[in-house]
Amino acid sequence: xxxxxxxxxxxxxxxxxxxxxxxxxxxxFATGDFAAKETGFALHRFRGGTRQAIGHRHEQAEEVYVxxxxxGRMKLDDDVIEIGLMDAIRxxxxxxxxxxxxxxxxxxxxxxxHHDGDGEVFPGWWSD
Numbered sequence: 001x002x003x004x005x006x007x008x009x010x011x012x013x014x015x016x017x018x019x020x021x022x023x024x025x026x027x028x029f030a031t032g033d034f035a036a037k038e039t040g041f042a043l044h045r046f047r048g049g050t051r052q053a054i055g056h057r058h059e060q061a062e063e064v065y066v067x068x069x070x071x072g073r074m075k076l077d078d079d080v081i082e083i084g085l086m087d088a089i090r091x092x093x094x095x096x097x098x099x100x101x102x103x104x105x106x107x108x109x110x111x112x113x114h115h116d117g118d119g120e121v122f123p124g125w126w127s128d
Contacts, residue, residue: 024050040114046101055125058093069107
């Protein structure tokens with residue numbers, strides 16, 4: 001195995017449809033494609049004006065989200081914050097979170113320590 005991996009994130013399989021997330025989102029979970037042992041990371045893209053179909057939280061994984069394109073909002077438990085280009089948001093494991101894209105869409109990179117099977121999802125969690 002090589003000591004490094006170089007690959008465009010857009011070449012990582014989009015798992016959104018298989019997870020029931022619909023055509024308004026792309027979710028590219030890159031940990032396996034990069035043979036990462038301890039680091040979990042993904043690219044999430046949301047079409048303009050759409051809201052993520054699920055909320056999620058973890059038991060162990062602290063995550064950092066970085067906005068790399070667009071803007072929108074992020075719901076963190078009962079708080080909703082505005083997010084924009086190059087904002088970084090650290091989220092403790094127990095906080096339930098979801099995203100809503102602004103008119104121009106929202107692209108986010110997410111990083112954290114990888115914990116197999118550590119995640120709980122809530123379909124339709126962010127509904128007004």
